[in-house]
Amino acid sequence: xxxxxxxxxxxxxxxxxxxxxxxxxxxxxxxxxxxxxxxxxxxxxxxxxxxxxxxxxxxxxxxxxxxxxxxxxxxxxxxxxxxxxxxxxxxxxxxxxxxxxxxxxxxxxxxxxxxxxxxxxxxxxxxxxxxxxxxxxxxxxxxxxxxxxxxxxxxxxxxxxxxxxxxxxxxxxxxxxxxxxxxxxxxxxxxxxxxxxxxxxxxxxxxxxxxxxxxxxxxxxxxxxxxxxxxxxxxxxxxxxxxxxxxxxxxxxxxxxxxxxxxxxxxxxxxxxxxxxxxxxxxxxxxxxxxxxxxxxxxxxxxxxxxxxxxxxxxxxxxxxxxxx
Amino acid sequence: xxxxxxxxxxxxxxxxxxxxxxxxxxxxxxxxxxxxxxxxxxxxxxxxxxxxxxxxxxxxxxxxxxxxxxxxxxxxxxxxxxxxxxxxxxxxxxxxxxxxxxxxxxxxxxxxxxxxxxxxxxxxxxxxxxxxxxxxxxxxxxxxxxxxxxxxxxxxxxxxxxxxxxxxxxxxxxxxxxxxxxxxxxxxxxxxxxxxxxxxxxxxxxxxxxxxxxxxxxxxxxxxxxxxxxxxxxxxxxxxxxxxxxxxxxxxxxxxxxxxxxxxxxxxxxxxxxxxxxxxxxxxxxxxxxxxxxxxxxxxxxxxxxxxxxxxxxxxxxxxxxxxx
DNA sequence: TATTATGTGTCAATCGTTTGACATATAATT
DNA sequence: AATTATATGTCAAACGATTGACACATAATA
Numbered sequence: 001x002x003x004x005x006x007x008x009x010x011x012x013x014x015x016x017x018x019x020x021x022x023x024x025x026x027x028x029x030x031x032x033x034x035x036x037x038x039x040x041x042x043x044x045x046x047x048x049x050x051x052x053x054x055x056x057x058x059x060x061x062x063x064x065x066x067x068x069x070x071x072x073x074x075x076x077x078x079x080x081x082x083x084x085x086x087x088x089x090x091x092x093x094x095x096x097x098x099x100x101x102x103x104x105x106x107x108x109x110x111x112x113x114x115x116x117x118x119x120x121x122x123x124x125x126x127x128x129x130x131x132x133x134x135x136x137x138x139x140x141x142x143x144x145x146x147x148x149x150x151x152x153x154x155x156x157x158x159x160x161x162x163x164x165x166x167x168x169x170x171x172x173x174x175x176x177x178x179x180x181x182x183x184x185x186x187x188x189x190x191x192x193x194x195x196x197x198x199x200x201x202x203x204x205x206x207x208x209x210x211x212x213x214x215x216x217x218x219x220x221x222x223x224x225x226x227x228x229x230x231x232x233x234x235x236x237x238x239x240x241x242x243x244x245x246x247x248x249x250x251x252x253x254x255x256x257x258x259x260x261x262x263x264x265x266x267x268x269x270x271x272x273x274x275x276x277x278x279x280x281x282x283x284x285x286x287x288x289x290x291x292x293x294x295x296x297x298x299x300x301x302x303x304x305x306x307x308x309x310x311x312x313x314x315x316x317x318x319x320x321x322x323x324x325x
Numbered sequence: 326x327x328x329x330x331x332x333x334x335x336x337x338x339x340x341x342x343x344x345x346x347x348x349x350x351x352x353x354x355x356x357x358x359x360x361x362x363x364x365x366x367x368x369x370x371x372x373x374x375x376x377x378x379x380x381x382x383x384x385x386x387x388x389x390x391x392x393x394x395x396x397x398x399x400x401x402x403x404x405x406x407x408x409x410x411x412x413x414x415x416x417x418x419x420x421x422x423x424x425x426x427x428x429x430x431x432x433x434x435x436x437x438x439x440x441x442x443x444x445x446x447x448x449x450x451x452x453x454x455x456x457x458x459x460x461x462x463x464x465x466x467x468x469x470x471x472x473x474x475x476x477x478x479x480x481x482x483x484x485x486x487x488x489x490x491x492x493x494x495x496x497x498x499x500x501x502x503x504x505x506x507x508x509x510x511x512x513x514x515x516x517x518x519x520x521x522x523x524x525x526x527x528x529x530x531x532x533x534x535x536x537x538x539x540x541x542x543x544x545x546x547x548x549x550x551x552x553x554x555x556x557x558x559x560x561x562x563x564x565x566x567x568x569x570x571x572x573x574x575x576x577x578x579x580x581x582x583x584x585x586x587x588x589x590x591x592x593x594x595x596x597x598x599x600x601x602x603x604x605x606x607x608x609x610x611x612x613x614x615x616x617x618x619x620x621x622x623x624x625x626x627x628x629x630x631x632x633x634x635x636x637x638x639x640x641x642x643x644x645x646x647x648x649x650x
Numbered sequence: 651t652a653t654t655a656t657g658t659g660t661c662a663a664t665c666g667t668t669t670g671a672c673a674t675a676t677a678a679t680t
Numbered sequence: 681a682a683t684t685a686t687a688t689g690t691c692a693a694a695c696g697a698t699t700g701a702c703a704c705a706t707a708a709t710a
Binding site for chain 4: 014054055056
Binding site: 328329330340341344347348350351372373374375376377378379380381 | 695696697698699
């Protein structure tokens with residue numbers, strides 16, 4: 001593959017000159033510029049980013065670490081992060097931990113080795129930065145933050161409240177909350193708190209369920225949902241902590257011949273595409289994923305410029321009424 | 326950040342020695358090795374992959390270029406590719422073209438600049454390799470192949486046949502095929518051929534529909550589906566060319582009060598997760614995405630080793646019976 | 651004893667860029 | 681005429697690894 005040197009020779013100048021026209025810095029004569037550009041065209045020259053990054057001591061790469069790619073929430077998050085990153089001339093190094101701590105630590109090292117400009121961590125919340133002696137900005141999304149990382153999350157508590165209030169207003173008097181993950185201590189836990197508080201305020205009968213699922217190891221919640229409904233047979237409203245669970249709740253209700261929304265109402269969380277493709281479509285709490293991604297990239301850039309950035313950012317959620325309520 | 330040199334100084338040896346223990350090549354005394362390893366620990370040394378790649382003239386990066394990340398088929402493909410790549414010590418550079426030719430070409434350049442080991446292209450089929458003077462192995466998935474690239478696809482024609490035969494065996498006599506993309510000339514077009522041939526062989530009344538959707542610009546097919554059913558009101562079987570379309574077909578049938586599978590049966594294509602989360606669950610044609618991803622990575626490796634690889638690989642599909650038939 | 655194989659380690663060039671420090675030439679300003 | 685900007689280029693040292701070519705012991709073999 002052609003190098004700067006080849007181009008320089010072909011154009012009859014030195015590498016510095018070529019580098020100058022590429023990065024257009026310093027003074028360059030119009031004629032010289034022409035010659036150089038022609039040479040580049042002819043040789044199909046493509047600058048070597050590795051050499052460039054090495055020399056400049058910075059890459060334009062952002063590492064994204066997620067526990068799961070197929071999960072619609074993460075797929076959406078990745079998609080939004082990619083768009084935003086591309087708009088800022090960053091490229092994406094994609095890491096999938098499958099929720100294994102070992103892989104996560106390996107990926108952190110990998111990002112470090114590749115000198116990424118920043119890391120967006122949506123995986124877990126070990127005290128990464130301290131542990132790994134990282135001097136790379138780390139943004140977490142919907143995870144508890146460590147010392148020195150900035151955490152972005154949506155207002156899970158309000159989301160829980162809104163979902164629950166909506167169910168109660170719609171006439172539900174016996175509620176279940178289906179949470180996704182047990183024992184993981186995540187911001188999403190606040191959804192349950194919101195649920196609990198609203199139920200208590202209204203004196204509504206309620207029950208919270210915890211899935212046995214290891215974090216995202218499987219996305220099959222059917223048995224968990226069946227069990228929940230079996231335990232509370234006269235339930236008339238379910239607040240699921242993700243649209244994925246909500247979708248499966250629809251299926252289980254269908255098995256049990258519970259009519260949605262007449263006999264039972266369902267509210268999901270996330271507002272990912274799947275909520276629009278089920279029958280009926282899912283009423284859900286919208287997470288501002290686009291904004292979350294956008295802030296994440298912005299914070300990485302600010303952090304690189306040594307600007308002060310907040311430790312935590314909590315974004316508002318909203319209710320999207322569809323057909324399950 | 327600590328460099329080889331720092332480690333060498335701390336351990337009282339030269340950089341060559343340190344490099345030797347890292348890559349363990351040549352002879353190294355046990356004591357020396359110890360000392361070096363301690364020094365690395367203490368300094369939290371993490372080799373600079375950029376320098377390493379530059380020096381070795383190879384990266385361990387694979388570029389994945391897709392038109393859409395949120396689309397469940399691509400999400401799954403990306404996920405499988407990532408797993409397989411990780412297992413082979415490759416990292417992933419993720420590129421989302423949103424089906425824009427301009428972005429696609431930019432991303433090809435980006436991959437080239439970053440000296441990726443290979444490119445998995447699932448986006449379109451311009452004559453990339455020739456156009457861009459690429460000397461990087463390119464594997465396409467479910468796209469027509471260019472000169473010099475290897476194409477991996479599933480047996481779309483057989484898939485079309487199987488879906489259609491299944492509908493006919495289940496008693497359908499008036500079929501529609503809903504294809505996803507118009508005028509794109511993709512391997513997936515063969516699904517329609519399979520459909521057509523089987524219908525003709527059985528003398529079954531049939532109709533093929535083409536979506537007006539620009540390729541993946543939106544994933545909303547509702548109006549298209551409504552229109553199709555309006556044109557063939559007595560349809561009793563639909564073969565949708567993706568599970569995403571099938572899911573939306575379920576929704577439309579529900580609007581129109583057509584009972585599935587009693588009055589109308591539906592078969593999808595892809596067998597992505599969404600097929601399991603709709604109500605009813607979608608009977609579909611399974612694409613062996615895992616195997617496709619696995620072959621893609623293998624071919625890239627073979628290609629780097631200068632081994633001969635096939636020009637085309639067609640993998641078998643299978644029918645997964647669920648609840649829409 | 652001379653020769654060869656086996657360990658252990660050092661030197662310095664190389665990968666493809668960027669960039670500060672210098673030249674040199676021309677034009678404009680005192 | 682001397683001084684100072686303004687253009688236009690060149691040189692060579694980084695950046696942080698890898699690696700072939702050597703050097704020098706020590707042990708084994710002829």
